[in-house]
Amino acid sequence: MIEEVIMLFILGITVSFGPCIAHCSLVILPYIAATAKDWKGGFRVILIFSVVRLAIYGTLGLLAGLLGRAIIEQLLQFEAQIMIVGGVIIASLGLYIFLRRDGMPRCQAATCKHQAGIRGSALLGISAGVLPCLPLLGVLTFTALYAQDLWQGAFYGLAFGAGKFFSPLIVLGMLAGSASAFLTRYGRAFSYFTRLCGALLIVIGISLIVPELLPRW
Numbered sequence: 001m002i003e004e005v006i007m008l009f010i011l012g013i014t015v016s017f018g019p020c021i022a023h024c025s026l027v028i029l030p031y032i033a034a035t036a037k038d039w040k041g042g043f044r045v046i047l048i049f050s051v052v053r054l055a056i057y058g059t060l061g062l063l064a065g066l067l068g069r070a071i072i073e074q075l076l077q078f079e080a081q082i083m084i085v086g087g088v089i090i091a092s093l094g095l096y097i098f099l100r101r102d103g104m105p106r107c108q109a110a111t112c113k114h115q116a117g118i119r120g121s122a123l124l125g126i127s128a129g130v131l132p133c134l135p136l137l138g139v140l141t142f143t144a145l146y147a148q149d150l151w152q153g154a155f156y157g158l159a160f161g162a163g164k165f166f167s168p169l170i171v172l173g174m175l176a177g178s179a180s181a182f183l184t185r186y187g188r189a190f191s192y193f194t195r196l197c198g199a200l201l202i203v204i205g206i207s208l209i210v211p212e213l214l215p216r217w
Contacts, residue, residue, distance in 0.1 A: 012160040028173065030204075031197070034194045042177020057129060059157070062151070064157070065147035065153015083212050086127040089126075090127060090208065094203075
C-alpha cells in the first residue's frame with residue numbers, strides 16, 4: 001500500500017505542473033484577482049481551495065474503495081450534470097463579482113470581501129474536485145481496482161490530493177493577490193479589472209454548460 005500511496009502522491013505533483021495547472025488556474029486565479037486584497041489573501045484563497053479539493057478527492061477515493069467500478073460508471077453517467085452544476089457555480093460567482101458594488105463602508109466592505117472570498121474559494125474547490133478530468137478518473141479507476149477497502153481508497157484519494165498541494169498555483173495565487181493590491185491604488189482601473197475577472201469566470205462557466213446542452217451528433 002505504501003508504494004501505491006507514494007506513486008499517487010508523485011502523480012499529484014506531476015499533473016499539477018502539467019494539465020491540471022491550466023484547468024484550475026483559469027477558474028481560481030480570476031477569482032483571487034477580483035477578491036483578494038494582497039498576496040496573503042491570495043495565499044489564503046488558494047489554501048482553502050486546495051484543502052476543500054483535497055477533502056473531495058479523499059471522499060471520492062473512499063467511495064471508489066467502497067463501491068469499486070460503480071463510482072467510475074456513475075461519474076461517467078452523470079458527467080454532463082456534473083459539468084453543468086460546476087459551470088453554474090463558476091458563472092454565478094463571476095456574475096456576483098461583475099455586479100458587485102463597492103459603495104459600502106470600508107470596514108464592512110473588507111469584512112464582506114473576506115467572507116465572500118472564503119465561501120467562493122470553497123465552492124470553487126468543490127467544483128474543481130468533482131469536475132471529471134482524465135487524471136482524476138485515472139486515479140479513481142486505479143483505486144476501484146486495487147483498494148482493498150474504503151479506508152485504503154480514501155488514503156489513495158488523499159495521497160493524490162496532497163500531491164496537488166505542491167502546485168505553481170500557490171505562487172500564481174499570491175501574484176494574483178498582489179496584482180489586486182497594486183490596482184487597488186487606481187480606483188477606476190481596479191473596478192474595470194474586477195469586472196473583467198468576473199466576466200472571465202462567467203465565460204468559463206458558460207463554456208462548461210453550453211457543450212453539455214447542445215445535441216451530440
